[in-house]
Amino acid sequence: MKNYFYTFCIGALLSMSCQSNTNNFDPNMLDSTALSTISEASYKKYVSDLASDEFLGRKPFTKGDTLTTQYIEKQFKDLGLLPGNGDSYFQEVPMVEITSKPTEIRLIFQGSKGNLTVNNLDDYVIGTRKINENITIPSTELVFAGFGIVAPEFGWNDYEGIDVKGKTVVVMVSDPGRYDKELFKADTMTYYGRWRYKYEEAARQGATGVLIIHDTPAASYGWDVVRSGWSGPQLNLTADQAPVPDFEGWISNQTAHNLFQIAGLEPSLMDSAKKKGFKAIPMNVSTNVSLQNTFRYANSTNVIAKIEGTKRPDETIIYTAHWDHLGIGEPVNGDSIYNGAVDNAAGVAALFEIAKAFKAAKHQPERSIIFIALTAEEEGLLGSSHYANNPIYPLNKTVANLNMDAFSPQGATKDVSIVGYGQTEIDDYVVRSAAKFGRTVHGEKNPASGGFYRSDHFNFVKKGVPGLFMGAGSELISTDSLANQTRAKALAGRYHSPADQVDENWDFAGIIEDIRLFFDIGYTMSQEKTFPQFKQKSEFRELGEKRLSK
Numbered sequence: 001m002k003n004y005f006y007t008f009c010i011g012a013l014l015s016m017s018c019q020s021n022t023n024n025f026d027p028n029m030l031d032s033t034a035l036s037t038i039s040e041a042s043y044k045k046y047v048s049d050l051a052s053d054e055f056l057g058r059k060p061f062t063k064g065d066t067l068t069t070q071y072i073e074k075q076f077k078d079l080g081l082l083p084g085n086g087d088s089y090f091q092e093v094p095m096v097e098i099t100s101k102p103t104e105i106r107l108i109f110q111g112s113k114g115n116l117t118v119n120n121l122d123d124y125v126i127g128t129r130k131i132n133e134n135i136t137i138p139s140t141e142l143v144f145a146g147f148g149i150v151a152p153e154f155g156w157n158d159y160e161g162i163d164v165k166g167k168t169v170v171v172m173v174s175d176p177g178r179y180d181k182e183l184f185k186a187d188t189m190t191y192y193g194r195w196r197y198k199y200e201e202a203a204r205q206g207a208t209g210v211l212i213i214h215d216t217p218a219a220s221y222g223w224d225v226v227r228s229g230w231s232g233p234q235l236n237l238t239a240d241q242a243p244v245p246d247f248e249g250w251i252s253n254q255t256a257h258n259l260f261q262i263a264g265l266e267p268s269l270m271d272s273a274k275k276k277g278f279k280a281i282p283m284n285v286s287t288n289v290s291l292q293n294t295f296r297y298a299n300s301t302n303v304i305a306k307i308e309g310t311k312r313p314d315e316t317i318i319y320t321a322h323w324d325h326l327g328i329g330e331p332v333n334g335d336s337i338y339n340g341a342v343d344n345a346a347g348v349a350a351l352f353e354i355a356k357a358f359k360a361a362k363h364q365p366e367r368s369i370i371f372i373a374l375t376a377e378e379e380g381l382l383g384s385s386h387y388a389n390n391p392i393y394p395l396n397k398t399v400a401n402l403n404m405d406a407f408s409p410q411g412a413t414k415d416v417s418i419v420g421y422g423q424t425e426i427d428d429y430v431v432r433s434a435a436k437f438g439r440t441v442h443g444e445k446n447p448a449s450g451g452f453y454r455s456d457h458f459n460f461v462k463k464g465v466p467g468l469f470m471g472a473g474s475e476l477i478s479t480d481s482l483a484n485q486t487r488a489k490a491l492a493g494r495y496h497s498p499a500d501q502v503d504e505n506w507d508f509a510g511i512i513e514d515i516r517l518f519f520d521i522g523y524t525m526s527q528e529k530t531f532p533q534f535k536q537k538s539e540f541r542e543l544g545e546k547r548l549s550k
């Protein structure tokens, strides 16, 4: 039924001028009318608005929160989008800010070969996600549980044959693939390597406490990051029912070595634990923990809009971008407003541009297109976590999540980079769409740092919904090296700094191309009846299949 006559255009550079005359949707064609509505002028205006000082760095619970969510709602309305949550554009996200402090600065471990006293923040950090004013654990035995991983698909179970109820597990960061390329996914970190997973698994095992042994190369960040991350209050969801241990924390590498010493154990056990067949070992060390906690409750909001599908409106493709940033903080060069232009006014503005394109599309989407501007990503992906736990659109009918977190104004690139390349079949959509624009696709530069687990799409993935997180590559199309250098300079060192604000040296042309690519991927999916899956080797494959069978 397809009109193949026109397909000669495929692969032609900027085949946007090629149009199929047929009334059937052709996934190998670009919709030039839709794409032309994605414009640099309007995009730049949205980014400049959201990243202006007026929005005060868009921190949840501040005046900047109200201003930002109202601005987004207004744009959604002006673009003619329907409210995404009944007759409202808002989904409330109830949160609690927990300030958790050890009653004593010192933590004392009693071992068979002596005692060890360590200092909070210098040698260890602990806190809790439990809503209890006081947490007192008179005595808990330590168990060294290797990586703290249960991964049947990789033939690995660090908890096999040991009961850790009431105990405190001591575990290593990262996963075995880092040390043995035959194990797990070699250099590509799996979710099992992330600290968050280790806390979740320990809770499932019934452990009272968890202490992760820090290691700079394996964690991909230094102790200073752990220290600063744990010295202030932490935001959490109040409606999150997942079990949590009584306390969670980290110990420095030196502390771990000292612990092994007072246990009378060889530190080389940490190397044995990197090999298959390792069994968790009671350390004959105990400690007592006491925490004092204070709480502050507040709500923030996800802002949600939709375009209803013409044929299968119950099936959804969800575009997300977090609207929040860091607010007002430590001044740098006299500037204390963290504007978050790249991170992530750039992503929110892209929601608007993509919505415009769908509205103008030649083939109206047969599935519904949902746009969610998420809150509290910077505080631990909380807005997306709340949505995934309380989905407005059933997850078994959610086709995919296409997540936009930061776009780079470095100028147009020939390549695009998928974070977590090889995880889902959305990759194949990216490859096909990118080819239509004459662009190439590859995975992220440093898959060992676990980028796939660090933005909002991951909360969809954890529920079995394939998610895409993608950004521009590094092969600049422009050969004007002076201009390229100027732009690179105008970007360097601005991540999570007050200098992440719109700069006259920035070039938005490449971002426009990235947004067009995001549109085309969702557009293609919106015309199909199939659901992309996780790939065979993904640790989420089974979860994805289960989700669809519900």
Ligand SMILES: [Zn+2]
Pocket: 322, 343, 344, 377, 405, 406
């Ligand atoms: Zn971000």
